[in-house]
Amino acid sequence: MRITDLMIQETMIMDLQATTKEEAIDELISSLNRSGRINDPVLFKEMIYKREAESSTGIGGGIAMPHAKTTAVNEPTVVFAKSRKGLDFEALDDEPAHIFFMIAAPEGAANTHLRTLAALSRLLIDSDFISQLMSTDTPEEVTALFDAKQAEEAEKKAAKEKAEAEKAANAANGTNAVSGSGHTNGQKQSTSGVIVGNAASEDFVVAVTACPTGIAHTFMAEDALKKKAQEMGINIRVETNGSEGAQNVLTADEIARAKGVIIAADKNVEMARFDGKPVLQRPVSDGIRKSEELIRKAVNGDAPIYRSQGGSTGKAEGESQGKVNVGSKIYKDLMNGISHMLPFVVGGGILLAISFLFEQIASPENPIVQLLQTIGGGTGAFHFLIPVLAGFIAMSIGDRPALMPGMVGGLLAVNSNAGFLGGLAAGFLAGYVVIGLRKLFKGLPKAIDGLKPILLYPVFGLLIVGAISFYVFDPIFGSLNTWLVDALGNLGTGNAVLLGLLLGGMMSIDMGGPFNKAAYTFAIGVFTSSGNTDGAWMAAVMAGGMVPPLAIALATTFFKSKFTEQERKSGLTNYVLGFSFITEGAIPFAAADPLRVLTSCILGSAVAGGLTQLWSINVPAPHGGIFVAALANHALLFLLAVAIGSVISGLILGLWKKSPTLVK
16 A cells, blocks of 8 residues: 555645644644544544653654544544644654644554554655655645655565575575574564674664554654664664554564663563563654664663563663652552452442342342342452452552452452452552562572562562551451441431532542542442442442533533534534443543633532432442433432533533634
């Protein structure tokens, strides 16, 4: 496939009018939308900014490549744009961007399309080619330039493959042929990653490149490293972790022979295989802009020695991790536990809720009721909630060796009535105990390194976590948990309504962020430890979480003049998201107008949460929105609470919001 099959002329912008990064993104998205290449501009914009949050796609050298892979894309497309004056795109070299490529890739894009996008990325390493692009004036000139360049690259590749085939044939006939990697099989692999810098050179390094979406930067870093290695006379093998998965996967022999390892990645890659090797871990952008520095350090062994400690990912010893906000780290570890716990919550909770429905129709002795309660309840899925939560919090902190002691600490919390709070404490304890054990055992002979993850960490980790949980956490949190449940059970109507207002409002403060998760986690904690799983507080958080997307949907429907056509189309999808209790559907609107959207939604969510407590509503299911409303003790009142909160938020937003400024 030609690159110009994706870079269609009707989307090209030869004189970009934007003067800021935000304006440039909007102008590029507008071009995609006008041509019908995307179906949800709001969602696409959200995904573009999500990628920008990982690292700027202004790669330097005057080029920016904002990109996203999402269901909002109808057909894979690359929008080419040129700004004569240039603009600040937060580029890695702090220079203005003049050439833009906005890449729109659909979910499940065909391999051919992904390979074409990879080929585009590799062309942009050529500074002469970029200079030629800058001199173009029409879409036709851009198309002709790319077609000619791609044909030239195809000829070079064919010539190279022919030369390698001839060299392999000569080697088979006994002629002297030296492979690029220093081994006979190294040259055979050259088309999939090995570059011959100097056939006689013994300098050999390996690298892995990866970016969050795996579309552009992954392959640009690969090509930059390969070209620079060739210039330096150094042999290199580069593995890419792109959209198609890992390609040119490094072998154990190559890793063993390499003088150093370069990890140019903005996402996790398989690291345990590099145990004991000098490893440089850098952002993927460094693979593009600082390839010579990385290769030189890898060849000289000027890198920290990586120790996997039995984990699959990690940091090399001595590798700078930068300044990490303590609150962000705790939140990340907590979210790792909650995300792994959530399938147990949803699956077990909904089966348990259905059992309550059958129980009302039949009886507690009904076989279906007993089956569902066994599978979903305290001896089934719900039995694993706290152990899984604690185990994966621990794993986020201390890697794989911390998983087992964390899960056991969580199980002890379940059995001792320390519950959710005890499980949280056990998870964090287990993670940091394993980190402490690593430091404690660091001075032991290297001959027993292999015993650490399979003997020392499990035994000592379990002993320490188990003892502290049993003698300290379980009594303290058991008493606290009992007091909390009793206090909630004895709340008067006024206090219950206030707590419902608070929990409902928190669901809208950041729509999936720390406040939202804190409210949801609190409700789950009471839901799983109260003994009756009546779901009073789940009613408050579920109603509060349903309001934001429903309010957006109502506002875009009844105040059409206040929203762009794109926003109105996206607003329709929020009906489905709101009914399904997926609060995140409102995030793109909140990002575009945080003051009005967040304020409106918080007020409506708080009202909805408070009404559920005023009317003593229970929802015995942790997720599902309108689809589990029938399980509530007062189903119609629950729906009424959600409706009132949504209408309040929708009216405030619709009346408060200013009319949009049309994009030219």
